[in-house]
Amino acid sequence: MKVKLPAPIAEASSRFKQWVCVNDRAARVITLVVFAVLILLGITTSSVGIADLRQDPSNPLGWQFGISRPIRSDEIYAYSAIVISILATHGAPSLSPLAARADLIHRFPTDGFFEQFVFFDSTMLRASGIIPESMLFAAHWWLPSLILLLALPTWFHQLGRSRRYGWFAAILIVLSPSSAWWSLMPVALIAYTLGGCVLMIAAFQRFARGQRVLPVAMGVAGGILIAGLPTFYAPWSLMLGLPVLGASTLWILLQSGAWGPRLKAILVTGGTAAVFGTGTLVENREGLQALLGTVYPGLRRVEADPQPFGRIFGAPALGQLQYSEPIGVNASELSSSFTVFFIWMLVLMLAAPWRLKFRENIAEWTFGAWSALWIVWISMDLGVSTRIIPLLNLVTPPRAAQVIGVLAVILVCLLLSRWSPPVSWRVPLLAGAACALPTGYAASLLKASDLPAISSGLIVLVSGTVGLMVAVITKYPQRSWPMIICAVFAALPVARANPMLAGLGDLRASETAKTVAAQAPAARAGGKLWAADNPGVNTLLLANGMPSLSGLQRSGPDAAAWQKLDPQSALSDKWNRGGGYIFFSWTPGQPTTIGSNDFDAVLVGIDPCTLKTAWPNLDKIVASIPLNAPCLGLDSEVQWQGRPAYIYAVS
Numbered sequence: 001m002k003v004k005l006p007a008p009i010a011e012a013s014s015r016f017k018q019w020v021c022v023n024d025r026a027a028r029v030i031t032l033v034v035f036a037v038l039i040l041l042g043i044t045t046s047s048v049g050i051a052d053l054r055q056d057p058s059n060p061l062g063w064q065f066g067i068s069r070p071i072r073s074d075e076i077y078a079y080s081a082i083v084i085s086i087l088a089t090h091g092a093p094s095l096s097p098l099a100a101r102a103d104l105i106h107r108f109p110t111d112g113f114f115e116q117f118v119f120f121d122s123t124m125l126r127a128s129g130i131i132p133e134s135m136l137f138a139a140h141w142w143l144p145s146l147i148l149l150l151a152l153p154t155w156f157h158q159l160g161r162s163r164r165y166g167w168f169a170a171i172l173i174v175l176s177p178s179s180a181w182w183s184l185m186p187v188a189l190i191a192y193t194l195g196g197c198v199l200m201i202a203a204f205q206r207f208a209r210g211q212r213v214l215p216v217a218m219g220v221a222g223g224i225l226i227a228g229l230p231t232f233y234a235p236w237s238l239m240l241g242l243p244v245l246g247a248s249t250l251w252i253l254l255q256s257g258a259w260g261p262r263l264k265a266i267l268v269t270g271g272t273a274a275v276f277g278t279g280t281l282v283e284n285r286e287g288l289q290a291l292l293g294t295v296y297p298g299l300r301r302v303e304a305d306p307q308p309f310g311r312i313f314g315a316p317a318l319g320q321l322q323y324s325e326p327i328g329v330n331a332s333e334l335s336s337s338f339t340v341f342f343i344w345m346l347v348l349m350l351a352a353p354w355r356l357k358f359r360e361n362i363a364e365w366t367f368g369a370w371s372a373l374w375i376v377w378i379s380m381d382l383g384v385s386t387r388i389i390p391l392l393n394l395v396t397p398p399r400a401a402q403v404i405g406v407l408a409v410i411l412v413c414l415l416l417s418r419w420s421p422p423v424s425w426r427v428p429l430l431a432g433a434a435c436a437l438p439t440g441y442a443a444s445l446l447k448a449s450d451l452p453a454i455s456s457g458l459i460v461l462v463s464g465t466v467g468l469m470v471a472v473i474t475k476y477p478q479r480s481w482p483m484i485i486c487a488v489f490a491a492l493p494v495a496r497a498n499p500m501l502a503g504l505g506d507l508r509a510s511e512t513a514k515t516v517a518a519q520a521p522a523a524r525a526g527g528k529l530w531a532a533d534n535p536g537v538n539t540l541l542l543a544n545g546m547p548s549l550s551g552l553q554r555s556g557p558d559a560a561a562w563q564k565l566d567p568q569s570a571l572s573d574k575w576n577r578g579g580g581y582i583f584f585s586w587t588p589g590q591p592t593t594i595g596s597n598d599f600d601a602v603l604v605g606i607d608p609c610t611l612k613t614a615w616p617n618l619d620k621i622v623a624s625i626p627l628n629a630p631c632l633g634l635d636s637e638v639q640w641q642g643r644p645a646y647i648y649a650v651s
Contacts, residue, residue, distance in 0.1 A: 023480070024163045028150060035146045042134025044141040045498035046183070047072045048080050048505050052536040055510035057642050062509060066499030071330050075183040077581070078552055081539045082106050083140055084504055087128040088517060088545035094524065095542070096582055098561045098575075099553035101287035104231050104280070105579070106554060114279030118228045121192075134503045144188035145174055151195045152410075155244075158201045159251060159363050161417035168483045169413035172338060172490055176409075177318045178402045180494035181335035186240065186403050189232060193241035196225030196269070197248035204252045204265035216268055223272025227280060235395040236403055239374065243407065247366035254359050290556030294578040296599055298556065304382040305397040309438075310445030312378065312401050313340050317443035317454060317462045319493030324453035331497075333398065334450055337405025338490075340435050340442075341412040342371065344470055347431040348415045351422075367411045374404050419477045428474035436467025465489055507543040512638040512645075517544040528619035531611065533584050536641050537622050549615065550584045553577065553602060564614040565604065566594060575602045584611075586621065588629040608632055612650045621648050 038044075050068035051057035053076065068076075085093035092110040095102060101110070108122035109115040116123050121143055125136050152173075153166030173179065179186050199222030206215035229241045249270075252262050281288060292298045315336045326334050345368075349356065358365055376382075377392055378401045387393050422428060440463030447454040469486040476482055507513055523530065524547055531549040532538050541548045556578040563569060571594040580600025586608055587593075593605040609631035612618045620635060623646045632648040639645070 024153065024167075027153075027167055031146070031149050035142050038142055039135055039138045041502055042132065042138045042504075043500055043502050044138050046080050046137075046141065046501050047076050047499060048084075048507060049499060049501045050076055052641055053539055054506045054641065055512045055639050061506050062504070063502040064499050064505075066496060068499050068501075069331070069497070071181070071332055072183055072498075077535060077539050078554065079106065079183070080137075081507075081542045082108060082552070083122070083125060083137060084133075084507055084543040085545055086122060086125040087133045087136060087504075088508070088520065088543065089524070090126050090129055093542065094520070094545045094547045096549050096551045096553060097529070097547070098549060098558055098582055100290035100556045100558050101284055102552070102554035104284045104287055104555065105233075105291070107228065107232050112280065112283030114227075114276050115283055117224050118231070118276050118280045120224070133508060137504060141184075144191035145184060147195045148173065148187055148191040151191070151198045154198050155194060155201070155248075156413070156417060158198065158205070159247075159414075161363075161414055164480060164483065165413040165417045168487070169409050171487045172409045173406050175487065175490040175494055176337035176405060177315050177321070177335040177494055177497070178337045178405070180497040181321070181332045182402075183498070185233060186236060186337070186406055189237045190240040190244065190406065192225045193229050193237075194244050196222040196273070197244050198222070199225065200265055200269040201248055201252060203269060204255070204261055207261035207264045208257065215265065219265055219268030220272045223269045223274075224276050226269065226273040227275075227277035229273075230277070231280070235399060238391060239395060239400065240403060240406055243367050243370040246370070247363040250362045250366060254362055287555040290558070291578050294556045294576050295573055296577050297579055301387040301393045302396045303384050303386040303393070304377045304380055306381055307378045307397055307401045308445065308449070310442045310449065311336060311398070312404075313438050313442035314446045315339065315405060316439050316466050316493065317446060317459065318451075319462075320451055320454045320458065322493070322496040324451070326450045327452065329450055333402075334446075336402050337409065339401070339405035339408055340439050340466065341405065341408035342375070343434050343438060344431055344474075345408065345412050345415060347427070347434050348412070348419060348474070351427045351430075352415075352418075353420065354418070364411065364414050367407055367414070371404065371407045371411060374400050374407070378404065416473065416477050419474070421477060422475060425471070425475060428471040431474045432467035432469075432471030435470045436463045439463045439466045504543075507540060512640050513540060513544055515636075515638055516540060516546050520545040520547075523547055523619060527617050529615060529617050530620045530622065531584055531618065532622035532645075533586050534622070534624050534640070534645065535581070535583065537624075537645055538581075538583075540640060541622075549611070549618065550582050553580055553582050555579075565592060565606070565611075577602060586623055586627055588627060608648070608650055618650050621650055622646065623648060 047068035049060060049062065049064045050070060054060050082093045086108060093108060103110055103115055107119045109119045121140055125140060128136055149170045152170040153163040156166030157163045174187055176186065199218045203215035203218040203222065226245060229237055231237065249266060252265055255262060311334060315338050318335060321331045321334065356364055378397045440459055443454060443459040443462055447459065469482065469489060472482045473486060503509065524545065529547050529549050530541055532541060538548065538551045542551050557575050562575050566575065574594045574596045577596060577600055580602065582602050582604065585605045587605045588607050590607060592610055595603040608621050608629055612631055626646055627648060631650050633651065635647045635649045637644050637646055
């Protein structure tokens with residue numbers, strides 16, 4: 001039975017809904033305009049403008065505001081370098097033939113049918129012959145953030161929750177320190193799955209209205225988006241994406257009415273995801289097998305392990321990372337999201353006048369159960385027996401602790417969507433104090449260990465701000481201004497974490513880059529290879545599409561290729577590594593050595609003439625110092641990193 005509201009209340013409710021609708025449209029328009037401007041100007045927050053990737057560090061090309069961060073080595077030398085390489089080749093990136101296929105790890109297509117669709121974000125980079133490279137690079141950079149900001153409010157609305165809290169959650173995820181210090185990776189690892197789930201729910205709603213063609217198209221598109229769930233950095237992809245997919249699927253199944261629309265939406269979307277996901281895995285089975293068989297990270301299995309309290313709850317105090325280096329850990333490893341929101345969630349659940357019934361609150365139950373599992377994983381020592389738990393044993397507790405706050409943000413915003421304004425300040429003040437105290441304690445622990453540059457005044461300021469924002473939002477859940485102020489405060493700790501860069505820096509615009517780029521097409525066509533002894537030069541070669549033996553080994557090794565250097569595979573424990581790099585050093589007249597850093601780097605010391613014998617198509621090498629070897633002839637000399645780099649023809 002539907003209760004009729006009194007006229008004044010009904011009118012106020014109607015006006016409120018109209019206000020929310022208008023402001024939501026305005027927010028979407030502003031978001032689209034901002035991203036359009038960033039893309040047209042080719043502006044990103046990439047750190048590829050770092051001095052090591054400049055021809056002359058004292059005279060950089062292009063506009064940049066802020067500091068490029070060396071700690072973002074994976075973004076600089078791998079993720080962005082591969083994207084720029086695709087821009088240069090208009091096809092697959094020019095990765096080392098010593099490495100197995102890396103399409104799954106970096107979401108780029110080579111020759112597979114299914115991956116052309118699943119990795120659509122990289123497929124679009126092949127339009128670089130028509131669209132300026134800087135614009136495509138920016139579009140690829142910002143696309144996950146754009147999808148998250150547009151999809152999460154819609155997802156909230158589809159579930160019967162407030163769009164404004166969808167916006168609030170999306171903004172806080174983008175502004176999380178772990179997003180800032182990991183070059184927006186957590187955003188990329190949840191956005192596409194979220195977009196697919198929004199399309200799946202929309203397909204169900206349109207099937208329920210009797211439509212046919214459009215919901216099928218939505219389901220297919222959603223399935224393609226979801227098919228990429230286990231790709232890129234799979235531990236975080238699964239940790240962040242699975243609860244969204246699970247909550248969305250269960251929500252559809254638990255809706256009332258005929259089963260037809262529900263089953264159609266799930267079967268079309270899920271079937272498409274299964275076909276395209278399986279097809280992509282089959283197309284990349286060699287690279288996947290190489291990754292799973294690597295010493296690191298493929299064979300690594302981890303166990304539950306308690307993480308330092310400061311690293312779990314200290315996100316609001318990490319603004320100091322913009323100005324000083326931590327001790328014993330780097331900025332990326334220290335970063336986290338707003339895990340303190342779990343405490344806020346507990347206060348809301350205990351004080352709520354309503355019960356969280358499973359059917360009406362399936363999203364809250366799904367995220368709550370999933371979060372509880374990961375909280376145990378990062379807070380309890382359960383012994384080595386936990387290494388046998390599937391999925392969890394692939395995610396190191398420090399990595400899980402860095403992004404679990406993303407789940408907390410979504411869960412709290414789902415609860416706040418239903419939270420009624422309290423009459424008194426008792427519950428809001430309790431919530432504020434409950435969040436302020438652990439934040440202050442976590443910041444104090446960071447000061448005592450990892451980040452001593454944090455001042456006592458900052459600890460008081462940060463904890464007080466967290467408490468104030470939590471209390472005010474809890475007291476006024478239907479007002480927008482507390483959330484806007486909170487978003488501004490959340491932006492302060494990460495505002496200077498990354499630079500604003502227009503274009504691709506010296507990697508494509510410098511004279512040295514143009515010299516390499518001019519020779520790259522002929523080298524690719526002739527099957528010729530280069531190699532270098534400098535990580536910065538390796539990236540220069542990759543970014544300009546020059547095939548090179550040195551550079552990246554992201555999924556794992558090509559065993560047959562490595563056996564040209566290690567015929568008996570006696571040193572396979574050194575080169576059987578993924579997620580990393582291949583570094584050469586030139587040692588004329590010396591025996592070949594192969595080593596590693598025990599993690600992701602393979603270090604090869606070799607005579608260039610020996611390398612030429614093993615790889616007859618080796619055409620040129622680049623050396624940091626002059627070399628003297630019978631097979632070498634100086635071809636040219638270029639400048640990189642403000643120093644000469646010597647290019648030798650190998651014969």
